[in-house]
Amino acid sequence: MPRIVVDVMPKPEILDPQGxxxxxxxxxxxxxxxxAVRQGxxxxxxxxxxxxxxxxxxxxxxxxTLLSNPVIEDVVNVxxxxx
Amino acid sequence: xxxxxxxxxxxxxxxxxxLAGARVGVVTFPGTLDDRxxxxxxxxxxxxAVELWHADTELGDVDAVVIPGGFSYGDYLRAGAIARFxxxxxxxxxxxxxxxxxxxxxxxxGFQILTESHLLPGSMIKNDHLKFMCRDQVLRVENSNTxxxxxxxxxxxxxxxxxxxxxxYIADEKTLDALEAxxxxxxxxxxxxxxxxxxxxxxxxxxxxxxxxxxPHPEHAVEAGxxxxxxDGVGGSDTDGLGFFTSVLTxxxxxxx
Numbered sequence: 001m002p003r004i005v006v007d008v009m010p011k012p013e014i015l016d017p018q019g020x021x022x023x024x025x026x027x028x029x030x031x032x033x034x035x036a037v038r039q040g041x042x043x044x045x046x047x048x049x050x051x052x053x054x055x056x057x058x059x060x061x062x063x064x065t066l067l068s069n070p071v072i073e074d075v076v077n078v079x080x081x082x083x
Numbered sequence: 084x085x086x087x088x089x090x091x092x093x094x095x096x097x098x099x100x101x102l103a104g105a106r107v108g109v110v111t112f113p114g115t116l117d118d119r120x121x122x123x124x125x126x127x128x129x130x131x132a133v134e135l136w137h138a139d140t141e142l143g144d145v146d147a148v149v150i151p152g153g154f155s156y157g158d159y160l161r162a163g164a165i166a167r168f169x170x171x172x173x174x175x176x177x178x179x180x181x182x183x184x185x186x187x188x189x190x191x192x193g194f195q196i197l198t199e200s201h202l203l204p205g206s207m208i209k210n211d212h213l214k215f216m217c218r219d220q221v222l223r224v225e226n227s228n229t230x231x232x233x234x235x236x237x238x239x240x241x242x243x244x245x246x247x248x249x250x251x252y253i254a255d256e257k258t259l260d261a262l263e264a265x266x267x268x269x270x271x272x273x274x275x276x277x278x279x280x281x282x283x284x285x286x287x288x289x290x291x292x293x294x295x296x297x298x299p300h301p302e303h304a305v306e307a308g309x310x311x312x313x314x315d316g317v318g319g320s321d322t323d324g325l326g327f328f329t330s331v332l333t334x335x336x337x338x339x340x
Binding site: 013018069 | 160161164165168198199204205206208209210211212213251253254255279
């Protein structure tokens with residue numbers, strides 16, 4: 001069954017406390033090549049049947065209404081992934 | 084509803100009999116923790132607390148609403164994000180925006196629900212230090228003209244408990260400037276900013292002043308012997324939070340303030 005993947009990231013201008021903690025932990029494990037980390041969310045919406053334009057539009061709407069908070073987050077990607 | 088007072092001199096202000104006619108709804112969502120304390124605070128202040136359930140489709144006969152703290156829907160997705168779409172919330176949003184200007188107080192998770200509902204601007208993200216924090220917190224009352232702060236003086240400092248992980252208030256600079264200019268920063272952290280909130284903001288109001296949200300917990304500071312002072316002597320008194328509830332009750336019954 002196809003899935004619609006929605007990726008949500010904290011807005012660039014908003015400090016991401018979790019990302020900051022992760023970037024602090026990486027060098028302690030020897031991963032020294034990364035200067036910044038931002039942590040986002042990935043949602044997978046399963047669709048029974050074909051993903052029509054209407055269903056995709058619904059997913060975009062849901063991404064803006066419920067899955068993200070536009071004050072602090074951006075929806076950076078909405079795409080269909082075939083199982 | 085007859086369990087109070089717990090101890091003899093619990094009621095700090097002699098509740099005025101006429102306040103009992105004021106009915107304050109307290110909303111319970113799955114995962115709400117502080118609904119009983121909020122209802123108790125309403126009763127200690129002299130009012131009548133009315134239990135409301137998130138799935139209710141009618142607000143019923145209430146004169147004000149408290150959205151208490153906790154972890155509605157487990158804080159899944161974002162704190163307050165799912166609760167915001169509960170059937171009762173749409174009624175509360177309508178009533179808060181109506182000409183009647185229903186007084187609404189959001190505490191902690193309730194504040195998060197109010198920002199997710201767009202009744203209040205901005206949002207809360209994780210504390211800048213990433214830890215859950217529980218402490219007695221000094222606040223300055225910046226605006227004593229809201230429905231929930233009439234019984235305080237502007238500039239008054241109060242001490243109430245604070246307990247949260249997602250308490251860092253953020254909004255863009257334009258919104259923050261507007262909040263400041265319009266006197267809508269209702270509470271500010273004093274002495275120590277416990278979560279990195281912009282401009283030390285602990286609580287804000289909507290333009291009309293009927294909707295107020297804050298992260299700290301006034302409903303946990305309403306009874307002598309159970310408030311901040313008895314824990315670690317930060318200052319203030321055990322009952323600094325009671326004014327929220329007496330304020331709204333007095334307003335409802337048409338006080339002379």
